[in-house]
Amino acid sequence: MTATTPTGLAGRPQDDDLLDHVADWGTTPTPAGVFHLLPVVLGRDLPLIVRWMNDPAVAVFWDLAGDKSVTESHLRAQLRGDGRSVPCLGVLDGTPMSYWEIYRADLDPLSRHYPARPHDTGIHLLIGGVADRGRGLGSTLLRAVADLVLDRRPSCARVVAEPDLRNTPSIAAFLSAGFRFSAEVELPGKRAALMVRERALRSLSQSNHSR
DSSP states (O other), rough: OOOOOOOOOOOOOOOOOGGOOGGGOEEEEEEEEEEEEEEEHHHHHHHHHHHHHHHHHHHHOOOOSSHHHHHHEEEEEEEHHSSSSSEEEETTTTEEEEEEEEGGGGGGGGGGGGTTTTOOOOEEEEEEGGGGGSSSSSHHHHHHHHHHHHHHHHTOOOOOOOOOOTOOHHHHHHHHTTTTTEEEEEEETTEEEEEEHHHHHHHHHHHHHHO
């Protein structure tokens, strides 16, 4: 997936009220272990994220490979923005292993390319280590994070994502995580699959499982 930079208010300190305080969402159990979204601290996390972005399998979809200044600029734009996008490390059983962006899709440039609804929340995901890819971990964590969004953001009725159409493993992971394919959308730099997970369908699935 190609990362997008939020159009926040320049120079304004980050306030993630727009996303109901991601930093306070806490841990969540998953079949793979205990998972925690931790908002990025630039001085601590930049080297690791730069290394992940320079993996050739990642670089083709994220466009943030190269000198660390490229990734640093992308992260600073979010950290200094108005809180509509929060970059996070995904920590599994205490080990950082993924990079996430939780963002207000209805306030993002993405909203110009699909019929956005108020408080739609978007997800970008990068699985960092090669050993963590290709074994279903992505779908497990996507389901967990989508559940976190819906649990912690009562005003949000839908979680959305826009993986590159060429990234078939990513699309498969979203489908396995309970997202549905909604449409193909033409975005700057890529043609994407709009993936949607709706609160109503989640509630119906939970009801069916409880019977």
